[in-house]
Amino acid sequence: MVVHPGMPKILTIDDSGFQRKIITSILEQEGYTVLSAENGKTGFSLASTESPDLIICDLLMPEMDGFAFLRLVKERNLAVPVLILTSDIQKTTREECLSLGAVDVLNKPVTKVMLVPRVKAVLGGERFP
Amino acid sequence: MNISSSPPLAEYLDILPVGIIVLSSDYAVVSWNRTISEWTGIPAEEIIGRDIRERFPHLRDKRYALRIQQVFEGGPAALFSTQFHPHFIPAPLPDGALRYQKTSVHSLHAGGKSYAIFFIDDVTELVTQVHAFRKMKDRAYAEIEERKRKEEALALANRKNNLLSSITRHDLLNQIMALKFYIELMREEKDPAVISEILQKEESLAGIIEHQVNFARDYQEMGIHAPAWQQVNGCIERARASLPTKGVEIIMDLDSLEIYADPLLEKVFYNLIDNALNYGGSNMTAIWVSSEKTPEGLVLSLEDNGTGIEAKDREHLFTRGFGKHTGLGLFLIREILSITEIGIREAGSPGKGARFEILVPEGKFRYARE
Amino acid sequence: MNIDNDSVDAIRELINIGVGRAAGLLNEMTGTHIHLKVPEVRILRYSDLTRESHILDHDHLSAVTLRFEGSFSGISMLVFPPESAAILITALTGEKIEAPDLDALRVETLNEVGNIVNNAVMGSITNVLHERLTYSMPTYHEGSIGEILNTGKGGRYEWVILAISQFNISDLHVVGNILMIFEIGSLDSLLRKLHDCAGSAG
Numbered sequence: 001m002v003v004h005p006g007m008p009k010i011l012t013i014d015d016s017g018f019q020r021k022i023i024t025s026i027l028e029q030e031g032y033t034v035l036s037a038e039n040g041k042t043g044f045s046l047a048s049t050e051s052p053d054l055i056i057c058d059l060l061m062p063e064m065d066g067f068a069f070l071r072l073v074k075e076r077n078l079a080v081p082v083l084i085l086t087s088d089i090q091k092t093t094r095e096e097c098l099s100l101g102a103v104d105v106l107n108k109p110v111t112k113v114m115l116v117p118r119v120k121a122v123l124g125g126e127r128f129p
Numbered sequence: 130m131n132i133s134s135s136p137p138l139a140e141y142l143d144i145l146p147v148g149i150i151v152l153s154s155d156y157a158v159v160s161w162n163r164t165i166s167e168w169t170g171i172p173a174e175e176i177i178g179r180d181i182r183e184r185f186p187h188l189r190d191k192r193y194a195l196r197i198q199q200v201f202e203g204g205p206a207a208l209f210s211t212q213f214h215p216h217f218i219p220a221p222l223p224d225g226a227l228r229y230q231k232t233s234v235h236s237l238h239a240g241g242k243s244y245a246i247f248f249i250d251d252v253t254e255l256v257t258q259v260h261a262f263r264k265m266k267d268r269a270y271a272e273i274e275e276r277k278r279k280e281e282a283l284a285l286a287n288r289k290n291n292l293l294s295s296i297t298r299h300d301l302l303n304q305i306m307a308l309k310f311y312i313e314l315m316r317e318e319k320d321p322a323v324i325s326e327i328l329q330k331e332e333s334l335a336g337i338i339e340h341q342v343n344f345a346r347d348y349q350e351m352g353i354h355a356p357a358w359q360q361v362n363g364c365i366e367r368a369r370a371s372l373p374t375k376g377v378e379i380i381m382d383l384d385s386l387e388i389y390a391d392p393l394l395e396k397v398f399y400n401l402i403d404n405a406l407n408y409g410g411s412n413m414t415a416i417w418v419s420s421e422k423t424p425e426g427l428v429l430s431l432e433d434n435g436t437g438i439e440a441k442d443r444e445h446l447f448t449r450g451f452g453k454h455t456g457l458g459l460f461l462i463r464e465i466l467s468i469t470e471i472g473i474r475e476a477g478s479p480g481k482g483a484r485f486e487i488l489v490p491e492g493k494f495r496y497a498r499e
Numbered sequence: 500m501n502i503d504n505d506s507v508d509a510i511r512e513l514i515n516i517g518v519g520r521a522a523g524l525l526n527e528m529t530g531t532h533i534h535l536k537v538p539e540v541r542i543l544r545y546s547d548l549t550r551e552s553h554i555l556d557h558d559h560l561s562a563v564t565l566r567f568e569g570s571f572s573g574i575s576m577l578v579f580p581p582e583s584a585a586i587l588i589t590a591l592t593g594e595k596i597e598a599p600d601l602d603a604l605r606v607e608t609l610n611e612v613g614n615i616v617n618n619a620v621m622g623s624i625t626n627v628l629h630e631r632l633t634y635s636m637p638t639y640h641e642g643s644i645g646e647i648l649n650t651g652k653g654g655r656y657e658w659v660i661l662a663i664s665q666f667n668i669s670d671l672h673v674v675g676n677i678l679m680i681f682e683i684g685s686l687d688s689l690l691r692k693l694h695d696c697a698g699s700a701g
Contacts (some may be wrong), residue, residue: 016508016509016512017504017505018505018509018512060515087518087520088522088523088535089519089522090522090526090527090532091523092526107519108512108515108516190527191524191527192524192528195520196524203631204634205565205617205618205621205634205637206614207614207618208611208614210607210608210610212588212592212607212608213528213608213611233636259604
């Protein structure tokens with residue numbers, strides 16, 4: 001893990017190593033410190049101990065999926081914005097995530113052009129309806 | 130390159146009885162064949178070079194745009210089924226209805242540029258046939274269901290008729306035996322007063338026989354009898370009238386209770402009381418008929434203070450062939466009651482009398498005054 | 500050949516993305532929400548296919564197939580057990596039928612659903628690899644998996660990616676199987692490209 005002191009810390013949660021590698025690579029290139037976890041459970045413990053500034057979370061994961069993760073975050077009042085990154089492009093899915101407290105929903109495949117501006121905006125305090 | 134200006138291809142496209150459209154990757158119409166022109170009433174000159182979405186804005190929807198875009202990028206063909214996209218390019222028939230279409234979109238490369246070629250097939254005839262076929266199939270299923278129901282009703286009717294025949298034979302034989310007994314008595318009797326009494330009993334028995342034969346005839350004549358609401362008081366009264374109760378009181382506490390059961394319900398009570406009279410012993414003085422509501426419905430009890438049923442007999446009580454007479458009684462009773470899902474069990478204690486509980490489910494009992 | 504966890508992982512993600520896009524399109528078309536689950540992805544030898552997967556052990560499967568050719572070649576197919584196919588189609592079209600069967604119109608509809616899924620999965624893979632392949636017309640087949648596959652050139656197939664993807668549509672549990680069957684040498688080609696790609700991620 002590359003640490004950039006002073007730069008925001010981002011936690012990425014996805015059961016796919018392939019996906020984690022891509023996201024980590026994109027974000028580290030921008031100078032962010034990136035942590036990663038394989039599912040909602042380990043992601044939550046990491047979030048509690050490391051206090052990231054942003055969480056990027058997948059939906060379909062074993063053990064604890066993205067929906068359950070969002071509920072847990074709300075329940076435990078973890079004050080970290082969660083960006084959902086999913087391959088499920090259905091409008092109904094997006095609505096559900098937003099209603100569970102996600103700050104935005106992005107669709108895979110993830111690209112630098114689509115991810116970086118959103119990350120910057122959320123860290124800068126913006127919310128997307 | 131203007132595809133529509135290369136004569137051989139354009140001629141072929143015009144001959145085919147399929148609507149053919151070629152778009153360049155900016156959705157501009159490059160070719161518009163005669164078939165699609167006739168279907169839409171839009172001549173080629175009017176639309177070539179223009180964005181097709183101006184005339185057909187639904188093609189901007191995600192459901193089309195995403196898939197067509199993939200075709201422009203050289204991807205595999207996209208199929209648009211009749212079910213989900215019945216009128217891909219709306220084309221009215223002479224009667225005003227729209228043609229049903231089946232569409233496929235294919236990638237085309239020419240002169241270094243990407244195009245998409247649309248084949249739009251008119252499947253109106255096929256759709257009509259399939260819908261007609263589905264209707265026919267549904268009708269066939271409905272007919273089969275109807276036939277099944279009739280067969281079931283017929284089977285039920287047969288079952289009941291067989292039941293009735295057994296009951297009637299059983300009962301008639303009983304009555305006839307009793308009649309013969311009295312006739313024998315009369316033969317040897319000299320006292321006119323006693324003869325008079327015996328005659329009365331014989332008359333009564335003859336009446337009962339007549340009633341039973343009529344009941345059987347009526348039942349059969351009326352064909353398949355649906356279950357009906359019957360007042361329990363009435364059934365028991367009639368049973369009491371037909372049986373030699375010999376000082377045994379029948380006490381009823383039922384109000385205006387009615388039960389939904391096969392018309393043979395009367396036989397049920399007749400047989401239960403008959404059994405009590407036959408097996409209760411000389412010390413039996415009363416039969417109580419009462420009812421009690423339960424979570425499942427209603428329990429109608431017939432309880433006597435006779436000798437009760439021995440433990441060893443209780444197991445076989447309701448089986449065919451059990452009993453001191455011909456044993457058809459309780460088995461038949463259970464069958465009759467089961468026609469409307471009413472159950473029966475024996476819950477008495479040996480030495481303390483028999484107690485038959487008739488279990489009537491919700492919906493199968495009511496009080497007439499309500 | 501190197502079929503490591505990373506490769507399986509990458510393929511699973513690509514199929515995930517394809518299925519997600521297909522679900523989005525179907526949702527758009529029908530208004531029904533489709534509940535997706537994590538697909539189970541296995542890489543097997545073609546010769547082991549009928550033995551390894553009990554879901555495919557059926558005499559009357561419904562399959563929509565798409566052949567592709569290029570730097571890697573093979574067949575992509577979406578396979579359903581037959582009751583699943585009819586139930587899926589009538590659920591998507593909103594018809595309430597007790598014992599649905601597949602008539603000509605429904606087969607055509609199933610063909611479109613297969614087309615949407617196959618194209619989305621192929622699209623997902625070719626996008627990431629910046630590959631251009633050529634394709635055959637999608638076709639519908641019924642029969643055992645052996646019969647369905649034998650309509651092709653059986654001797655040339657080596658590896659199969661079997662992705663078992665479950666979707667729930669309004670309480671109906673439909674299990675779709677996505678198979679990608681690769682001609683000899685093709686899977687190696689695909690995996691090599693995936694590796695190169697992952698190396699220069701983003």
